[in-house]
Amino acid sequence: MSATTAPAWTKPQQQANWLVRLFDWKPFLAFACLLPAAGLLLVFLTYPLGLGIWLAFTDTTIGRSGYWVGIENFQYLLEDPLWWNAVFYSVFYTGIATIGKFALGLWLALLLNNHLPFKSLLRAIILLPWIVPTVLSAIAFWWIYDPQFSIISFLLVDKLGILDNYIDFLGSAWPARFSLIAANIWRGIPFVAISLLAGLQTISPSLYEAALLDGSTGWQRFRYITFPMLMPILAIVMTFSIIFTFTDFQLVYAITRGGPVNSTHLLATLAFQRGIPGGQLGEGAAIAVSMIPFLVFATLFSYFGLARRKWQQGEGND
Amino acid sequence: MATVEIRNVRKAFGPVQVLHGVNVDIADGEFVVLVGPSGCGKSTLLRMLAGLENITSGEIAIGPRVVNNVPPKDRDIAMVFQNYALYPHMTVFDNMAFSMKLAKAPKEVMEQEVGRAAKILGLEALLQRYPRQLSGGQRQRVAMGRAIVRNPQVFLFDEPLSNLDAKLRVQMRAEIKELHQRLRVTTVYVTHDQIEAMTMADKIVVMNGGHVEQVGPPLELYDRPANLFVAGFIGSPAMNLVKGGPGEGGFQAEGGAVLPLPQSARGEASIYGIRPEHIQLREDGIPATVVLVEPTGSETQVVARIGETPLTCAFRERVTARPGETIRIMPEMGLVHLFESGSGRRLAA
Ligand SMILES: Nc1ncnc2c1ncn2[C@@H]1O[C@H](COP(=O)(O)OP(=O)(O)O)[C@@H](O)[C@H]1O
Ligand SMILES: [Mg+2]
Numbered sequence: 001m002s003a004t005t006a007p008a009w010t011k012p013q014q015q016a017n018w019l020v021r022l023f024d025w026k027p028f029l030a031f032a033c034l035l036p037a038a039g040l041l042l043v044f045l046t047y048p049l050g051l052g053i054w055l056a057f058t059d060t061t062i063g064r065s066g067y068w069v070g071i072e073n074f075q076y077l078l079e080d081p082l083w084w085n086a087v088f089y090s091v092f093y094t095g096i097a098t099i100g101k102f103a104l105g106l107w108l109a110l111l112l113n114n115h116l117p118f119k120s121l122l123r124a125i126i127l128l129p130w131i132v133p134t135v136l137s138a139i140a141f142w143w144i145y146d147p148q149f150s151i152i153s154f155l156l157v158d159k160l161g162i163l164d165n166y167i168d169f170l171g172s173a174w175p176a177r178f179s180l181i182a183a184n185i186w187r188g189i190p191f192v193a194i195s196l197l198a199g200l201q202t203i204s205p206s207l208y209e210a211a212l213l214d215g216s217t218g219w220q221r222f223r224y225i226t227f228p229m230l231m232p233i234l235a236i237v238m239t240f241s242i243i244f245t246f247t248d249f250q251l252v253y254a255i256t257r258g259g260p261v262n263s264t265h266l267l268a269t270l271a272f273q274r275g276i277p278g279g280q281l282g283e284g285a286a287i288a289v290s291m292i293p294f295l296v297f298a299t300l301f302s303y304f305g306l307a308r309r310k311w312q313q314g315e316g317n318d
Numbered sequence: 319m320a321t322v323e324i325r326n327v328r329k330a331f332g333p334v335q336v337l338h339g340v341n342v343d344i345a346d347g348e349f350v351v352l353v354g355p356s357g358c359g360k361s362t363l364l365r366m367l368a369g370l371e372n373i374t375s376g377e378i379a380i381g382p383r384v385v386n387n388v389p390p391k392d393r394d395i396a397m398v399f400q401n402y403a404l405y406p407h408m409t410v411f412d413n414m415a416f417s418m419k420l421a422k423a424p425k426e427v428m429e430q431e432v433g434r435a436a437k438i439l440g441l442e443a444l445l446q447r448y449p450r451q452l453s454g455g456q457r458q459r460v461a462m463g464r465a466i467v468r469n470p471q472v473f474l475f476d477e478p479l480s481n482l483d484a485k486l487r488v489q490m491r492a493e494i495k496e497l498h499q500r501l502r503v504t505t506v507y508v509t510h511d512q513i514e515a516m517t518m519a520d521k522i523v524v525m526n527g528g529h530v531e532q533v534g535p536p537l538e539l540y541d542r543p544a545n546l547f548v549a550g551f552i553g554s555p556a557m558n559l560v561k562g563g564p565g566e567g568g569f570q571a572e573g574g575a576v577l578p579l580p581q582s583a584r585g586e587a588s589i590y591g592i593r594p595e596h597i598q599l600r601e602d603g604i605p606a607t608v609v610l611v612e613p614t615g616s617e618t619q620v621v622a623r624i625g626e627t628p629l630t631c632a633f634r635e636r637v638t639a640r641p642g643e644t645i646r647i648m649p650e651m652g653l654v655h656l657f658e659s660g661s662g663r664r665l666a667a
Contacts, residue, residue, distance in 0.1 A: 206403035209370050214417040214468075215391035224416070228407045311407040311448040 055285035062279040073286035082262055083287060086270040090294070093181055093266060094245045100185040101241060102234075105192030110226075112193070113200045123194070130190035138254030141183040145169035145255070173263035176256055180264055183251055188244075192237060199233035200226070239302030246294060267291045320381035320394075320471040320504055321346050322367065327376035329362055329528075336362050338528045339376070344521075347502045349495075353515040354525035354551075360508040361400075363525075364474050367506060368397050380471060396465035397474040400481070402457050404449040404464075410436075411445040414463045435466040438497070455486045462497070473498075475507040479514065491517060512552050516540070524548050542655075546662035549591050549655055555619060558597075558629045560590040561659065574625030575604070580651055587665055591655035594619065594632040603646035608639045622647060 022028055056073055060066030077083045112123060129137065144151055146169075153166040169179045203226065211221050249268040252258065258265035258273060265273070267287055275284020322344040329337040337359045344350050352360045365371040367378060369390030377384050385393050404413050412419070414435060415428040423431075436442045439459045449457055458478060465473055475494070479487045495518050498505055509515055515522050516536045524531040524539065524547070531551075532544040543549035549557050562571040569577045569590045577590055595617075606622035606629065613619075618637045621630050622645060631647060639645050656665045 204401070204403065206399050206401055207405060209368075210397070210399060210403040210405070210464075211416070212370070212390050213368060213395065213397050214464075215420050217420075220420055224420075225405065311450060 052285050053289055055282055056289040057286075058282045060281040060285075062276075062281060066282050069282070073283055074290070076283070077286055077290060082265065082270065083290070085262060086265040086267045086287070087290075089177065089264060090246055090266045090268075090291075092177070093184065093248070094242055097181050097184040097188065097245050098238065098242055100181070101188040101192050101245075102238065104185065105189050106196055108189065108193040109196035109200055110222075112197050123197075126193055127190045129187050134187065134250040135254050137187060138183070138251050141179075141186075141251075142255050145179050147171060170256055170260065172260060176260060176264050180252055180255060183255065184245060184248060187251065188241060192241060195233065195237045196230065199230050199237075203229050235302060235305040239298060239305070242298045242301075243295060246298065247291065321379075322472060322504060322506065323377075323379040324363070324367075325377040325379070327363070327366065327378060328374045329359070329366060329371065330374045336528050337374075340525075340528075340530050342523050342530065342533060344504060344506065347504055349498050349505045349507065349518060349520045350523060351515040351519035351521075352506065352508045352523045352525060353512055354510065354531075356510055358525045359528045360510075360525055361476055364397075364476050364506060364508050367472070368395055368474055369393050394471040395474055396468040396470035396472075397476065398458075398461045398465050398478045400477045402449075402461040402478075402481075404457060404460055406449050409446050409448055410441060410452070410460050410463075413449070413460055414445075414467050416464070417468050431467050432463075435463040438466065438500070439463050439493075454482050455490060458482065458490060459493075462494070466497075466501070471504065473503050473505040473507075475505065477509055478507075479509070480511075487514075494518065513554060516552065522552075524551060526551075542664065543591075544664050546589060546591075546657050549657065549664075553593055555594045555630050555632060557591045557593045557655070559657075560592075560627055560629075561588065562590060563588050571625070571627045573623075573627030575627040577604075577624075577649060578651055578654075580654060586658060587656040588659035589657040589662075591657060592629070592649040593653065594630040596650045596653040597629060597631040597633075597647050598650060599633055599635065599637070600646055600648040603648035605644050606647050608641050608643050608645055610641060611637060611639065613637075620645070 016024075023032075055066075057068060057070060058066035059069045059072075108126060112119065112126070116122060132140075143149065147153075147166060150167065150169065152169075153163075156163045157166060168175065170176045207225055207229075208221055211225055216224070246266075247268055248266060249272065252264055252266050252269050253272070256264045258269050262270075267290065271284045271287035271291075273284075274280050274287060278284070322342075324340055324342040324344075327337060327340045328335070340359075340363060342350070352363060354360055362371060366373050367380075369385065369388065373386050377386060379385065380393060380395070405416065408416065411432055414432045418428045418431060432445070433442075436445060439462060441456070441459055441463055444452065444456060444460075449460065452460065458481075461478070478494070479490050482490060491514060494507075507514075507518060519536055521533065522536055522539055523533050526547050532539060532548045536552075539548055539552045543552060543557075546559065550559060560569075560571045560573075560575070560577065562569055562573075564570070564579060564587055565576070567576055568579045569587070571577060571590065577592075579587075579590075604624055606624045608620060608622050609628065610621040611618065613636070616634075618633050618635070619630065620633065620637055620639070621628055623629070624647075629647070637645070657663065658665060
């Protein structure tokens with residue numbers, strides 16, 4: 001190389017003013033960027049949540065601000081058979097509906113992932129139950145479950161002659177419970193099916209081809225490729241689905257209002273029933289707050305279920 | 319190990335004809351490379367061999383058995399995909415053992431077989447890693463390991479090196495070749511890279527637009543390309559192809575150059591082919607104007623014009639000429655290729 005050296009030249013240091021320097025200071029920048037989001041969360045999330053929790057520890061009724069009563073509301077709930085009933089039904093409702101939604105949703109997603117004629121039309125149709133407003137579909141179900149005008153009874157009894165008597169779907173506890181679960185499954189399938197379909201489409205077809213050459217049967221391809229590769233998205237979708245189902249309100253309130261004889265109350269409908277029509281705001285709030293442990297549990301489930309599996313982690317060669 | 323026969327195979331995707339009657343015979347233990355430009359139907363043919371695409375018409379036989387209606391898993395072939403298609407949620411060991419796991423082989427057998435393949439490929443230290451944690455070359459090796467473990471009758475490779483960098487590609491090329499020499503399994507290897515084809519193949523099948531242009535050992539394709547397409551495709555830098563016709567004192571190029579023509583040359587020759595490495599610098603050569611000089615170290619590539627006819631030359635000696643200067647060059651008479659312009663056929667010379 002040549003021995004001559006270039007004349008020394010350094011970029012002149014720009015003397016920045018204090019505002020520029022402030023914005024270059026990371027802690028301030030983080031604070032400034034977080035502020036709007038934090039503000040929104042505070043006003044629309046934390047405040048109502050805080051108020052709800054506060055109410056749960058008072059004996060507030062409508063029209064009378066209450067006094068701090070500690071955990072009295074909760075002690076009372078533990079002795080309340082209605083609350084226990086609602087806990088039982090919430091868990092039962094969530095469990096059975098989730099199993100149903102995922103079994104049918106996964107099946108539909110697998111079906112739609114094949115080459116079918118009118119594929120996009122079919123996908124649009126699948127979304128229908130989800131697009132219809134809940135209350136509207138609740139009214140439809142109300143009709144379907146009507147003791148006299150039910151289409152199901154009509155078909156089974158008058159057309160096919162399989163049964164002798166009309167079914168009383170909503171007249172007694174267990175049929176009513178299962179009828180609501182069926183309605184919830186119907187409503188929940190599109191979300192599950194479409195999400196899982198999106199997940200299925202991220203799986204490279206060449207993996208199936210490789211597995212085909214490796215000698216797999218259709219079931220083995222599902223068991224060893226589709227299912228494990230779908231696991232991460234399955235876990236997310238399931239967590240959301242569980243949370244939505246557990247906190248469901250509209251469907252039950254519109255179809256049965258918790259009846260007959262309080263047998264189909266979910267925690268959400270019971271909380272509303274106690275708090276608003278019943279006027280016992282404190283007690284209603286306590287019921288709502290009692291859902292929190294269950295939801296935390298569901299979220300933890302997602303946290304550990306979702307914890308990025310080892311095979312998804314890139315980088316780090318060791 | 320087995321022979322493979324492809325007899326008059328055609329493929330159409332709906333109304334689109336992709337393969338127009340392909341015939342290839344592959345001997346037992348042979349390493350055959352299908353080469354051709356992108357979109358010419360190489361992968362399609364390979365996938366038909368694997369059973370991943372059905373055969374529109376014609377026959378494919380592996381060993382004595384016609385496999386047209388045999389499902390992929392019963393064809394006893396193993397394939398290495400261009401994107402490797404490793405199962406991302408399985409470790410290297412599980413990837414390689416997957417076929418045995420499906421067949422419910424005992425654990426000792428799996429460990430033994432995977433161990434054997436891992437040893438051949440130098441993967442022993444990586445067996446517990448996930449594909450994400452491997453480099454491109456290592457993934458490539460795992461994909462080959464997965465194929466080796468199967469002990470197949472035929473190996474199929476679909477552009478296995480195209481995702482690797484140039485240096486690794488050369489190394490893996492040698493490794494695959496060596497592997498073939500060790501295992502002696504019939505191999506069909508697809509690539510668009512003619513250098514890969516030349517260096518690896520026992521036999522090359524040059525394809526273009528769904529037709530087979532020529533089949534033969536690498537040097538035969540180099541020495542006696544059957545037509546213009548093969549002449550232009552095989553060899554790097556590509557053969558000079560000059561249009562014109564026989565005339566006064568040699569071959570009269572359209573650009574005005576007069577090139578020496580062998581005695582035996584027939585009248586209808588209308589395309590003159592000469593490889594860059596077969597043009598020499600000679601005191602008594604034809605004067606040519608230098609357009610471009612590209613030294614690569616081992617040789618110097620020069621583009622020079624005789625009249626208006628540009629010729630690419632590759633000289634072993636170092637050339638100091640600059641663009642615009644004149645050099646004297648001469649094609650080696652015995653290594654000239656002559657073609658018919660209409661059909662592109664080689665004229666027996
Ligand atoms: N599944 C398919 N449907 C329709 N056309 C296809 C399909 N697969 C390949 N082709 C067409 O067939 C031709 C050959 O493709 P391919 O065998 O992949 O070429 P290559 O030689 O690059 O491997 C291309 O023109 C491609 O567009
Ligand atoms: Mg291809």
